[in-house]
Amino acid sequence: MSDIKSAANLLFLREEELRQGIELLYYAYRDFTAEPDSMLARYGFGRAHHRVIYFVGRHPQMSVSDLLGILRITKQSLSRVLGQLVRQGFILQRPGSRDRRQRLLELTEKGVELERQLSENQRQRIAKAYREAGAQAVEGFRKVMLGVIGSEADRRRFERGPPTR
16 A cells, blocks of 8 residues: 555655646736736736735734845845835834834735735636645645745744734
8 A cells, every 4th residue: 555655655756746746836827816906907017016015914013124035135125125115105114112223014904905906807817727626635735845945944933823803
């Protein structure tokens, strides 16, 4: 019995299966970002803006340093994107209550609405895929995605469950 299990597991580790997994990620990401990309273009924004809006919306009162840790981009890159979003009224920056040097971020009403619009199609895509795949496949997908994430600290973010709003 264990020989059959081992043979089945090896099937997924063949070069072709691995290549197909990579290709599926590329195709899925292309389609997952297509509609938000066209919305962002109307504002002169790119995917970096979307990621900032998404994570600030997901984690209200997030500090700039925490956002830098998630996005793993340079301070200079974040400063450019964040500055635009603040100037155009999508994000508010406030000093921290204990450390006035700390900058805490949150979406404005305008930012909440843009995040909702950008994420709506993505939520629908994920919901449809999850429904079609079933609970067991969803858990398998989650495990695969966690396995792709390189940082143990980032994987631990998902052990705690969703953030509270």
